[in-house]
Amino acid sequence: MQIRTLLLIPALLSFSAAAASADTAPKSAHADIMDAKGATIGTAKIKAVKDGVQIQVKVMGLPAGDHGIHIHTVGKCEGPAFTTAGGHFNPTTAHHGINNTMDPHPHLGDLPNLTVAADGNGTATFVAKGVTLGDDANSLFHDGGTALVIHAKADDLMSDPSGNSGDRIACGVIEK
Secondary structure, eight states: OHHHHHHHHHHHHHHHHHHHHHHHSOSEEEEEEEETTSOEEEEEEEEEETTEEEEEEEEOSOOSEEEOEEEESSSOOOTTTOGGGOSBOOTTOOOSOTTOTTOSSOOTTBOOOEEEOTTSOEEEEEEEETOBSSSSTTBTTSTTOOEEEEESSOOOSOSTTTTTOOSEEEEEEOBO
16 A cells, blocks of 8 residues: 555656646736837737637738738747748647648647738637647747737738748737
């Protein structure tokens, strides 16, 4: 009986450490989205959900139509081109796009298009599956952080690496 108890102690300690780590992970995050001139044009509210993170975006003053929107791998938004945000967040080294025939699982930075109305306003809610707010490889808070980038054109949801979505026209650093 004593031997079994001793064998369970490391397993319980491991489980407790994992639970403590999950408990200390932030439950939410946000991004203030700015245009190429540095003006704030919107916000993103991010919260942990069962299969990933939910991203709720609200923007104004953008050209009407569909726009690619992605999580980028560096938490830096220096305009006007926002190239400091790096490439798409892709810790699993997958191909881009949910319609890409090369890989049925798009990279984690892929999101559906954001539709902006004729008045320049747009709202959308997406779930980025597999993404976390913890301290693992799929976390938005990995070393260097992440950003949310809006592109000039619609994402074709297929072309690797960025869906032919054009220039970066808005960006927001994802913060706790």
